[in-house]
Amino acid sequence: MGYTVALDVGGTFTDVALVHEASGRLWVTKTPxxxxxxxxxxxxxxxxALRLAGVEAASLRHVLHGTTTATNAILEGKGAATGLLTTAGFRYVLEIGRHDIPRRANMFAWVKPARPVSPELIFEIGGRVTVEGEELEPLDETGVRAAARRLREAGVNSIAVCFLHSYANPAHERRAHALLLDEHPDCAVSLSSEVLPVFREFERSMGTVLNAYVQPLVAGYVARLVEQLRPRGITAPLSIMKSNGGVIGADVVRTQAIHTALSGPAAGVIGVRRIGEAAGFADLISVDVGGTSADVCLVRGxxxxxxxxxxxGAWPLHVPMIDIHTIGAGGGSIARVTDDGTLTVGPESAGAQPGPVCYGAGGEEPTVTDAHLVLGRIPSHLLGGEIPLDVERARRAIEERVAQPLGLPLASAAQGILDIVNNNMVGxxxxxxxxRGYDPRDFVLVPFGGxxxxxxxxxAALLAMRTVVVPRHPGVLSTFGLLGTEVRNDYARTSLQKPPDYDLGAVGAVYADLEGQARAWLAAEGVEPAGHRLTRLADLRYRHQGFELTVPWPEADLSVDALVARFHERHRQLxxxxxxDAPVEIVTLRVAAAGRVRRFTLPSLDRRGAAAAQHPRRRVHFAGVGWKACPCIDRERLGVGAVMTGPxxxxxxxxxxxxxxxxxATVDxxxxxxxxxxxxxRPRGPRYQ
Known part of the structure; x- marks a missing residue:
């Protein structure tokens, strides 16, 4: 057997893990x-990573990747010029939206952000199908051709097609696809019946448009990776992490780009799940703190x-994704004193360039990393000495920009930076x-990231959580998630069923079709039939309710009563x-398809005890305690059963x-x-209420 390499690209560092598939031996590293x-x-x-392990590039059998290319394109507004073909009469669906505003926004001052497709690039096309999928009016093929020519002349190279009720009958969209390529062969086309085959025109249109918006960039990025791998003798297939926690082949990603929007963060959550499994904890809350942001997720059972x-960003995205909440709080988050004397931290970050002040690469504004360095919490170098840190630069920056404006001692100012970013993350x-109805005291906190x-x-102290599990390689845990993940894809179709006349025959037919698609895809990904794992789910709501909840509907229990009972239970929890006594409607049927094509097992630690692990002590500042002479311990030398008492x-x-x-602290x-x-x-410093 050969080797598998996994890479997760973050805002500051790219994390890499290389594993020997037969022995499980692991090498980890980072690069800017x-x-x-x-x-x-x-x-x-x-x-x-290959140099570190001393192996040849040709020995790689799999390359796994978590990417933020799609996310960054959306957040930065740097997607492709995009056009939209929609059903006649629905030109302004994107502009109208949902009439909601972001939390904490001023409803009188908030300005609706510009849509990812300009109104002049939206074309209404004749043709109509019913909610049951019956054709009422044939597709206006002349209109499709005319729109294609105008979009080609306007320099548009990516087109979204979203026709009313195409989830019930995709024939019009598929025909439009063929006509568009006939008139504009170089364009990328995204069909709503493939990207998001569910009802609600705004969300379906937005998902399809966003896919078209990022598709050329993601496809180009993947193509560049493949082009650079081949000259190095790496012929291993490239797989990309999806937002739902599974991986898919690079060829599929080129047409389903939007499904990678939370690719990197999803890999971290899968890694946390594996860590919890190995440590004997099933209920976890993960917090991935990198250089730019913090990603938080709950794992239950x-x-x-x-x-x-x-x-x-500003856009709803109704594709299956791990439920991750992201805030602008990381090691590179910038600390500033506002004109009214308020200390703020983030969301703006110093990023990889210029980075924190202590990097000596041109950064001038103090960051969370600078505060840690000034308080003695991190050493005078990163990555084992590859990146030296300048503590004097960090001290000057915090003194001049935070301590003096607030009239505080240097240590108090630096501690204030940490207190604020901690409370931001606690939120x-x-x-x-x-x-969401869960008590954090019933969970174990798993912090990772750099x-x-x-x-x-x-x-954990601020939330009264008693246990924290720090993975063996927390700075590269997302790569562990990539190494241990499955191939996964999700299939859905809206099939509205109203009580009391639920049509279970129609439900069974939809599930059979979705499962047929799922099995064909798993086979194409190289998963043996015995390894196919299909999970049935359904979106339900109370009659007249404007949203749904997704609950499992196992094939072994097709009772509607049991399904409705699960919905009531989930609604009560949330x-x-x-x-x-209220009638419950079945809205959308879903199938989650998964299968394992490789297996990575966390290796056991072969050392015992803590012999020779301690470095010389250094002074470290703790909130509410002050400066303490603190033992500095080399984790690489810690063995199973080692015990450390804080500080x-x-x-x-x-x-x-x-x-x-x-x-x-103990080592498992x-x-x-x-x-x-x-x-x-006791919790130190200000407690979050």
């Missing part, structure tokens, strides 16, 4: 992300929450737990009530873990650092 051309950092990361009502943790373990114990600093090449006073069989608050531990 290259914002000007992300593919350059990708290739550098592979080269670095060993499974991550999946939603079909996500958002990317996100409460959103995925308390606001900065996560620096904050983990403090975040909203504290259920209408037991302590645990260092490794990809991150640093802080064990505060009042906490005790796979190398996780399990931190428990002792009975005397």
């Amino acid at each position: 992300t290259t914002p000007h051309d992300v593919s350059a950092g990708f290739i550098t990361g592979i080269d670095k 060993g499974e991550a929450e999946v939603t079909v009502e996500g958002r990317v 996100a943790l409460r959103l995925v737990s308390v606001e 900065a996560g373990p620096l904050h983990g114990a403090d975040l 909203y504290t009530y259920a209408l037991a 302590a600093i645990v260092e490794q090449p990809d991150t640093t873990t802080v064990v505060p006073p009042g906490h005790r 069989r796979v190398g996780n650092l399990v931190i428990h608050a002792t009975r005397h531990a």
Whole structure:
């Protein structure tokens, strides 16, 4: 057997893991992300991992990748020029939208953001099908050809097609696709019946338009990766992480680009699930703190929450995705004092370039990383010495831009930066737990990413969570998720069923069709029939309700009564009530298809104890305690059963873990650092209410 390499591209660093498939031996590393051309950092990361392991490029059998290309294109407004063909009379669906505004926005001052497709590039096309899929009016083929010519002349190279009720009958969209390519052979075409075959015109149109908006960029990015891999002798297939926690082949991604919108964060959650499984914890809250942002997700019963009502930037995105909440809080988050004397941290980040002040690469505004360095929480270098840090630059920046304007000592100013960013992250943790009916005290916190373990114990204390699990390689955990993930795809079709006359025959026919598509896809991905795993789900709502909840509908229990009971239970959990006597409608039927084509098992730690693990002590500042002479421990030398009592600093090449006073840390069989608050531990600093 050969090797598999996994790469996750973040805003600051590209994380890399290389595993020998037969022995499970693992090599991990990082390399700076290259914002000007992300593919350059990708290739550098592979080269670095191969050198580290001393193996040839030709020995790679799989290349797995988590990417933010689609997300960044949407957030930065740098997608392709896009046109839209829609049913006559529906030209302004995108402009009208849903009449809602973002949380905390001023309803009188908020301005609706410009849509990703300009109104002059939207064309109404004659033709109509009913909600049952029957043709009422034939497609206006002349109109489609005319629209294609005008879009070609306007320089549009990506076109979305979204016709009314095409989820029930895609014939008109498929014919339009053929006509568009006949008139404009070089354009990319996205069909709503393929991207998002469910009802609700605004969400379906937006999902299809966003797919068209990012498709040329994602396709070009994937093509560049393949072009750069081949000259190095790497012929292994390239697979990309999807937002739903599975991987798909590069060829499929080129036409389903929008399904990679949360590719990187999803890989991290899958890694957390694997860590929890190995550590014996099924209920987890993950917090991935990188250089730019923090991604938070809840895992219950060993499974991550999946939603079909996500958002990317300002836009709703109703494709299946792991339910991840992202905020602008990371190691590169910039600290500023506003004109009214308020200290703010984030969401703006120093990013990879110029980076924090202590990098010495031109950054002038203090960041969270600078605060950690000034307080002694991180060493004077990163990545095992590859990136030296300038503590004097960091001190000057915090002194001049934060401490002096606020009239605070340097240490208090730096601690204030950490207190604010911690409370920002606690707000996100409460959103995925308390606001969804879960008590965070019943969960274990898993911090990861380059900065996560620096904050983990403090975040847990603020939420009264007693256990923190820091993975063995937290800085590159997303790559572990990639190594251990399955191929996965989701299939859906709206099939409205109203009580009391549920048409179970129609339901069975839809499920049979969706499962047929799923099995064919799994076979094409190389999954043996015995490894096919299909899960039936359904979206339900109370009559006259404007939204649905997704609940499982196992094939072994096709009882509508049992399905409705699960819906009531889920509604009560999320909203504290259920209408037991209200009629319940079945809206959309779904099939989640998964299968494993490779298996990665977390290797056990072969060392025991903590011999020779301790470095010289250094002074570290803790909130509410002050400066303490703190043991600095080399995590690479820690073995199974090692015990550390806080305060302590645990260092490794990809991150640093802080064990505060009042906490005790132990090492489990796979190398996780399990931190428990002792009975005397109390939250330090301001408590989030």
